[in-house]
Amino acid sequence: MLRVYFSLVACFGSLASAADNAADIVRRSALVDQSNDELAKNYTYLEREVERKLDSGGAQKSIESKTWDTTFLYGRPFRRLVEKDGKPLPPDQQKKEQERFDREVAKRERESDKDRAHAVAEQEKRRREGRKFLQEIADVYDFRILGEEQVSGRDAWVIGAEPKRDYKPTSSDAKNLMKMHGKVWIEKDGYHWVKAEAEVIDTLSWGLFLARMSPGTRLEFEQERVNDEVWLPRRMLIRLNARLMFKKFDAEYESDWSNYRKFTSDSKLTGTGESN
Numbered sequence: 001m002l003r004v005y006f007s008l009v010a011c012f013g014s015l016a017s018a019a020d021n022a023a024d025i026v027r028r029s030a031l032v033d034q035s036n037d038e039l040a041k042n043y044t045y046l047e048r049e050v051e052r053k054l055d056s057g058g059a060q061k062s063i064e065s066k067t068w069d070t071t072f073l074y075g076r077p078f079r080r081l082v083e084k085d086g087k088p089l090p091p092d093q094q095k096k097e098q099e100r101f102d103r104e105v106a107k108r109e110r111e112s113d114k115d116r117a118h119a120v121a122e123q124e125k126r127r128r129e130g131r132k133f134l135q136e137i138a139d140v141y142d143f144r145i146l147g148e149e150q151v152s153g154r155d156a157w158v159i160g161a162e163p164k165r166d167y168k169p170t171s172s173d174a175k176n177l178m179k180m181h182g183k184v185w186i187e188k189d190g191y192h193w194v195k196a197e198a199e200v201i202d203t204l205s206w207g208l209f210l211a212r213m214s215p216g217t218r219l220e221f222e223q224e225r226v227n228d229e230v231w232l233p234r235r236m237l238i239r240l241n242a243r244l245m246f247k248k249f250d251a252e253y254e255s256d257w258s259n260y261r262k263f264t265s266d267s268k269l270t271g272t273g274e275s276n
Helices: 004-014 019-040 091-109 113-140 174-179
Strands: 045-052 058-075 075-086 141-151 156-165 180-187 193-200 205-206 211-213 218-227 228-242 247-262
Touching: 019 113, 019 141, 019 156, 019 180, 019 228, 045 075, 045 228, 058 091, 075 091, 075 113, 113 141, 113 174, 141 180, 156 193, 193 228
Parallel strands: none
Antiparallel strands: 045 058, 045 247, 058 075, 141 156, 156 180, 180 193, 193 218, 205 211, 211 228, 218 228, 228 247
């Protein structure tokens, strides 16, 4: 991975923080992120998901949360529910989750080498497809350097992004990106994304057009440096203004990631090590 990183550095050369180079900085960050993604596959973690339902005035009506432990079973991740609403699961639900875990362990133990390799390949394919749109980000937007800030103790460019009016997107993800604008904070030392904010500016549809995300919906995303080798998600927040069929609803969805553990190849079931 270090060879990949230094090749990118040599390829792009030094970049001055001028407005004309904002797109180059974003393109470089997208390529660096590809090598970062390879390292990210080696980590297990806890993810806490919070759903807040809001009234028309933005006041909270209800809140629910779930915490999932993602670990590795024979080279592939497996997600297990460990908490609900900030409390450990009651004994009956703990038993069900343990039984589900045990069934999956037994299933993967019985896999042939061929079936296991196929499953891993399918997982990698889904990861690649899920990240395809990142390669198009630098083409979708006009970028402009707005300034410089320190984020989490790191010097970063603050780059504004506005969709190009004449761009022809090649994927549904890119089409949705053109209905958003925002800002990204890219660290000057390694060209990784530290933080991003986006706002929906045109109605965005998904799920066979049954659901629509309305203008005003906001997204926030933050990453952190782990083990001084990889950048991993720390927090994501979506303030949703949407309509499902003919029903309008407002909500907040927040995810927090923690307890990153590095998975080692000689361990079949869990990760080891702690995050910084």
